[in-house]
Amino acid sequence: MKGKYTACTPNGVIKPRFFVQFLNVVPFIPSSTHVSCPLPHIRRHWYYDHNVYRSGEGPYFPRSHRVVNKSMNKQGRFVAVLTGAGISAESGIPTFRGKDRLWENHRVVDVACPAAYARNPQLVQQFYNQRRRALLAPSVKPNAAHLALAKLERQYDAGSVVIITQNVDNLHERAGSKRIFHIHGELLKVRCSVTGEVFEIKEDVVHGQTRCHCCGKTSTLRPHIVWFDEVPFYMDEIQEIMKCTALFVAIGTSGNVYPAAGLATMAKSYGARTLEMNLEPGENCSDFDECVYGKASEIVPAWVERLLQSN
Structure with missing residues (x-):
């Protein structure tokens, strides 16, 4: 039966209303990518995850590019990017x-x-x-995701794009990124x-x-x-950055290593929009406003290009 959170698809099948609305607006995305979006919390901790397979250009980032372009006109606002092992795995790490x-x-x-x-x-x-x-x-070399983030940093004012990485490699540096916090x-x-x-x-x-x-x-x-049972580096500085973050992005993170896994929630508490880009949903995926899943080397460059084209 249709209700507040359900609607009919064109073939008469009743689906969650948000899913139907999503299918009406999402453009084509790579076939290797799937997108996940949270429905209203009908019951506690309920999270609806679905796959959308398309061909052609993409992926689709409904609002992140608008948030970035609007915030970059304000001095002292950041795009904070948290990267984990998933971004370096394609480089052979x-x-x-x-x-x-x-x-x-x-x-x-x-x-x-x-x-x-x-x-x-x-x-x-x-x-x-x-x-x-x-x-x-x-x-072992920086892959397209590392290079895309470095390109994004070069396009905006110095320091506006901040890389917070859980990785202990130097691939961000080799790609050309400058403002990097190696918390581990x-x-x-x-x-x-x-x-x-x-x-x-x-x-x-x-x-x-x-x-x-x-x-x-x-x-x-x-x-x-930073070994197990030790405190990560730069957490005081990162908390100050979260206070001024317009968009928080997590790339290739598992979502179960704290305190890094709590940064999305912290950023949201200060008014930031949140975006997860991952091979599969992290354990904290419900903390994100937008979720796009696929290979980092494909979806991160696509996101950066969309940002730069809309600037």
Whole structure:
């Protein structure tokens, strides 16, 4: 029976009203992409997710481009982009998502926490040496999504586009982005556990052999990485950015790693519009006003081009 939240499609099938309205306005999008939009909360935590497969140009971003173009006319407003492992996966970077993922038959949590480093620093250094070598491989390069975000940043005033990344790689830097907050640290850096000084490094670190430049010891350099049970970097600065954010975008994030997963809610509380671009819905997908799903290398460049064309 039709009601407040239902309507008839042209063939007489009763569907949620928002779904019918959506089909009437959505233009064509890539066949590899699906779009998800939340219905009114008829009951608590209820979320309606549907797939729309189209061919041709797209994808469709109903309001984000208007929000950006309007906000860029106001000084001190930001487009804040949170990126996760999904954006770098297409560049050949392993995700290691989840505490139960394995590396050389070791759980990642067993080589990525302070207790593991205290117990077996040699093993922890081996893990990060291997990841560092993988990042520096000639085959690993920024993909179209990284390049599109750098292009977006170049088109607006300096600092208006902010990249907040959970990734420890340097693909955003290599793509040309300038204002980047690595909240989980950086793989190509080490930190002296005595002085706190941070150094760039590309070679392997061998515990007991690699000498620290500032303290002169051979057992004080640890990866400049935020491990499990440690506090992410730059959270105070990011909270201030959220207060002035017009559009918050999450790309390639799982939505279950906090405090990053809570940034969408924080941004909305300060009046920002929110957009999720992901391969599949994140666990916090209901926090977003718009959701577009597909490969980051396809949907992110399409979004950036739409923004720039409408500017």
